[in-house]
Amino acid sequence: MSLSDHPRVYGTAALAVAFIAGIFATLGFKDLYPELEARYQGRRKRPRQGSMLFGPVRLEDREESSMSSHDRGHGIVDGIEGTIGNTPLIKIRSLSEATGCTILAKAEFLNGAGGSPKDRVALNMIQVAEQQGLLSPGGGDTIYEGTVGSTGISLAVLARARGYKAHICMPDDMAIEKSDLLHHLGATVERVPVAPITDPGHFVNLARSRAKEHTAASDTPSRGFFADQFESMANYTAHMKTTGPEIYAQTEGRLDAFVAGAGTGGTIAGVTKHLKEERGLASLKVVLADPQGSGLYNKIRHGVMYSSTEREGKRRRQQVDTMVEGIGINRITENFEVGRGLIDDAVKVTDEQACRMARWLVEHDGIFIGSSSAVNCVAAVVTALKMPRGSQVVTILCDSGTRHLSKFWKHIAAMGLEDETQEQDEDLLAVLGIQDLRR
Template structure:
């Protein structure tokens, strides 16, 4: 009887050993002891979120109380085809992913919020307070959206050659549109001056209104100093060698540039400039002058280009904040912007707007310069040089002009319509 018991005990030990060796034992033990374990479980929090009490949309990144909560914190995207073909890292901040479709959402929100703090305008007042602005399009769209979301009326003055889809979008958002003939800023009929005059008249007649004044309003560059710049620095983990951007109001390059220079003085600021703009020569030679100003050279308007949103022949209050800190400038032709935009679409699936294309062309040209100077291509720690730029808006608001081959051919920007059957190159080096 004792021998049988000893034999059974031995078999039991062998069986238990097999169970433990195969991992099944762990499951069995956990099942046996589960009644004695605490039923409380510490919640898993997504990376980057907090455990603060609920009550604000920032506690839950994918939950918002207003559409304006989605403004900012846009992703930083590697432009693979340009980075791989040059050996220089080219990254772009995707500002077209803001709810209003452009980087201008940021300043629209902050300028209105600042005016609220000062008591200049009051949300949901009766009658409604009104915001006024003169713009070539994107700021008008952003203001129309933000005004509608925060309880204001918007009145936007546009040059009459603005892409039709921009004016339609502004109008569909409920803003009032006033179109004027494109003239010099010194003319009282310039869209900015008309917007200022209409705002003043509205206020004099007893209304409560705000002239946004994006070209001179210091909240423009301060917004990018406080938001866009820090986001780029954090997303790049402090690795930015060059920042490339065009300038219309100058707010983006001023705000981002001043922030980056404040945290890393060796960051190089590069201005991207389209045809007809005098900023390239201002940076290079200290004189605001464009070749299109030569008698008989101007086609039609002061900024002689198919590109909308950037380029200027005057030093705005925002641009004055950074012009002396800009290290270099790169001139971009319409043809280069058009060509690269098509190649980016084919290689990256990015449908970019005209000013975004100018920024990428300038970044690509800079990368090629760095590539030629091999000693500058690799840092001492073996890391590649990194260029960061801005994708201001998408091609969706440039369908009638920049992305319309017939328009481009008709106005001499393109020799022939691009063929959809053209082979899609793996590597891009268009210039």
Template sequence: MQTPAPFIISPTQKILKAQFSTHFQPSTGFEAGPIFHRRGPYDPRRLNPGGSFVRVRFAVRPQLRLSPCPPGAMAAATAAGAAAAAAAVSLLACYLLLHRTGAGPTRTSRSSGRRARRKGLLEAIGNTPLIRINSLSDATGCEILGKAEFLNPGGSVKDRVAVKIIEEALESGDLLCGGTVTEGSAGSTAISLATVAPAYGCKCHVVIPDDAAIEKSQIIEALGATVERVRPVSITNKDHFVNIARRRALEANKSAVAQRESSEKGTNGSAHVHARMSHSKITATQGESNKTLTNGSAHTDYEIQHNRKCDHDSDSKGGFFADQFENLANYRAHYEWTGPEIWQQTKGTLHAFVAAAGTGGTIAGVSRYLKEKNTNIKCFLMDPPGSGLFNKVTRGVMYTKEEAEGKRLKNPFDTITEGIGINRVTKNFMMAELDGAYRGTDREAVEMSRFLLKNDGLFVGSSSAMNCVGAVRVARDLGPGHTVVTILCDSGMRHLSKFFNDQYLANHALTPTATGLEFLDQ
């Protein structure tokens, strides 16, 4: 009787799963992608030094194959397997080396050259991950992706705006190193300015409406900024928090000039004249508050880069009104920074972008950039209750239903969401390129925030929840198979006293009760 030939049993479910038969036939492949989502158990991922996710796939299917082994085949197969494994490891090392040195996929201009070890707070801002929101994606059949802006150092998308506003002001000379940045903000921009300003050698003074979540002003004070809480009034009122912030910048400039003139009294005539000429003029109008206190040699962030110290204790550096609503540095932050990141992270494959608007900077900058890259990308506004932007986009007229024909209430309860919705068109919003608008409700935002927390572990704030409501609406209208991107502006940590306060919600009949997404079907 003939003795049967021995058999080779191939190794299975290893990092490199090789198939053996008469010949060794390994198959390896590499795939890089910045979108982090689960594809299966044999899809190990590593975070590359640049910050994007690299997906490494060894494309051999796990299986057990038995085949006759001719004489000498065992040794040959073993040698071939070792050689193939070494080649695969070498190829992986080369790929990661190229990706580390920048020879791999390019980064946005804003984040180019950044390393795994980032130099200081400012380099940690931006380049946030674009994450797949699994529950919403599975429910709609679309890829719904959220830009995780709550991972910025200051905790929100407004970090980008704070950086851009301060950098442009320093470069133009409107803000001097050691000066004070003033702003009227409901919270997030104020927190970002208070976070970023010290990195540029500046101080911060914030005027905030007293109906904003108390934890926001507490955070701002903890960051070392001056906080001034005022009652909420119409923007046409001189005591609106934005108008007060503008006045504070003017007052700081007048005080600075007075101090400089006083200190110059002991100098000789020519030096006195030269110093007076190098100081800026103080304008009397609020609308020109930023055209003040410029110096003959502009103070920019290069001063900080060259280790020149700023006089933090001096009040002679004046103030600068950030003016986030009308300052187009806000729009430029997203056109030059956020938009390119989204385009790169999706590799240009997105079909739609949707976001709410407050100042309008985010939706304007991102929509304009994406439209320039691909006119087929649809961009939509998501508007909360009490805001007139929905009517502006859909009908061309800025008013809310409550304001029509003089029906506006004296003290209307608009929305519990913060940082979004407005009843005027800002310069930043004018830059937006939109295809349509959706309107959400407070209940939808509350229910969505709890749904995301329960199903995805995402603890997001009110504006982020409203954005996700918009993302589902867009996905349903487009149909399965599309990619929809939105912004996760900030986390729920800043909304504990209102949006995540059970008693507060109960007082406004907003206690969440939904178990799924049925609240969007009502």
């Protein structure tokens, strides 16, 4: 019987012969063309250009990996703008131990441009103005702003980086080191007498007027741009786009309360809108930290700003009767109004409590902060004591104590707090005059 009589047997034999021939051909091809083999292996090791946005995927421990789009210290960022954002979330050990809750603080003083959360705001306001054609880099335009310090510092840094000038108006009772720093950053600084918002000489109104005068001047083609941090929607959206998502990612969505003060209101509004509306954390407790003399506490707790004679924009006395700088106000800004309905509670913090908290954090945690950060931390402690043990509370460390030496920290020294050596087992609640109702 021949193979031709059995097609199936013939086909099987033919396949076997072809397979063996293929093996020899392949081995011979590699021997004859080793350079092609090397090139082939090299191509396998390199990802195709454009095939992945950030290169090959690498599995990492989530606790060690960064949630941000860039990891400072590992790689190159584009200009000073690249150092803004992606700040650490710090567990404050002494406050956590004292309350039985985990108290975390977003270290905004580590922003690399101006050293505060206002870096985010200043950058976004400038970018939005450029998109709208209100600012043109290199054309001699000047950015005007009314500020108690931090926003002006951030604007002064970014103005120089992007080809603008900065003109800052600020109250004359602010710490002198802030205006000194602004001068060194190349900004024009006007320190003006403290006045109510209804006065044309109020630092915000003056900045607005200066910008209009610049634009209307016939001797220059450049323009004046009034940043308007209190009312500009670029303020709260900066935090809704960056600070809020960072906090959510760093906590993996596990947070029970968010505590922050309000000056312009951009931080608390932007972060809250992201966490409650975009992330759906409906049960999150949002608490306003308010210094003495500010009307926002009563607005949140009782719906009114003091009495009818002291309603928003009508107060004729000093803006806020406190040594705390950066937060506390007696009017409702557009930024604060955006998030006001999402704020659940408010905590009033005295100047003495803020001073004692600032000194406590130096002694027990090595954290050196300014007045607004101290207010936030006191309010975070009060909030934690109202929550179940084990809850996670997030707050903001706004800026370093180095901007508050001549006023806030000078007062701390005058109180004798720097002469006292605090024991590590000292009771924080007793120091602050706070009662823990859970005990």
